[in-house]
Amino acid sequence: MRAAKNIIIFTGPSLHPDEASLILNAEYRPPIKRGDIITALNNNPDIIGIIDGVFHQQPAVSHREILEAIKKGVTVVGGASMGALRASELDDLGMIGIGYVYNQYKKGLIESDDDVAVAINPINLEQISDPLVSMEYNFKKALDKDIISKDEFNTLLKTAKSIFYPKRTYILVLNTVSIHPEKIAVLENFLVEEGIDIKRQDALEVIGYIKTISEDNEDD
Numbered sequence: 001m002r003a004a005k006n007i008i009i010f011t012g013p014s015l016h017p018d019e020a021s022l023i024l025n026a027e028y029r030p031p032i033k034r035g036d037i038i039t040a041l042n043n044n045p046d047i048i049g050i051i052d053g054v055f056h057q058q059p060a061v062s063h064r065e066i067l068e069a070i071k072k073g074v075t076v077v078g079g080a081s082m083g084a085l086r087a088s089e090l091d092d093l094g095m096i097g098i099g100y101v102y103n104q105y106k107k108g109l110i111e112s113d114d115d116v117a118v119a120i121n122p123i124n125l126e127q128i129s130d131p132l133v134s135m136e137y138n139f140k141k142a143l144d145k146d147i148i149s150k151d152e153f154n155t156l157l158k159t160a161k162s163i164f165y166p167k168r169t170y171i172l173v174l175n176t177v178s179i180h181p182e183k184i185a186v187l188e189n190f191l192v193e194e195g196i197d198i199k200r201q202d203a204l205e206v207i208g209y210i211k212t213i214s215e216d217n218e219d220d
Helices: 019-023 036-041 063-070 082-093 100-106 131-144 148-162 168-176 181-194 198-218
Strands: 005-009 027-029 047-048 075-079 096-098
Touching: 005 096, 005 100, 019 027, 019 131, 019 198, 027 131, 036 063, 047 063, 047 082, 047 198, 063 075, 063 198, 075 198, 082 096, 082 100, 096 100, 096 198, 100 131, 100 198, 131 148, 131 181, 148 168
Parallel strands: 005 027, 005 047, 047 075, 075 096
Antiparallel strands: none
């Protein structure tokens, strides 16, 4: 049996560290910003997981520092939010991308950090706005189930995109669009019963992946 891996994971609104720690024993740090990888390397990690990161409040984590970690032999895994964006840009150079959001970036179906950006409560790291990527995912599901029409889908998405990300919520979007109230009520019910927080789902997948590779590497 080999020694347990030293794992550092940057997460926050996509998956709270308290919940993540129930799945994987690791050191959890707040959403990543520029310079945090270099600081993390001082602790000689075997694996770094990047889920959440800052976009506009402070400089974002740089490609160079992620590549520096990879160069030093650290396994760097990303998904859900900032991790998905950086993985889509650096997977050819060794970063591992996980999940739906990563694949959307990789395919060029989403391109902007605005698609995953949310406002965060700095005290408890909970998100106080809704990510565009989840909205589009759930509105598409509603379209596929004939809950809304193609025109209504386009209207909902256009409205969501027009709202600055810190204020973007399902409630505001649904209260803003010009769609019949009965249709909105059906859509609201669908979102409550079947809506998926796709960033959280991807974050759980990142944690699960890191757990798997860390356990595999512990076995002879």
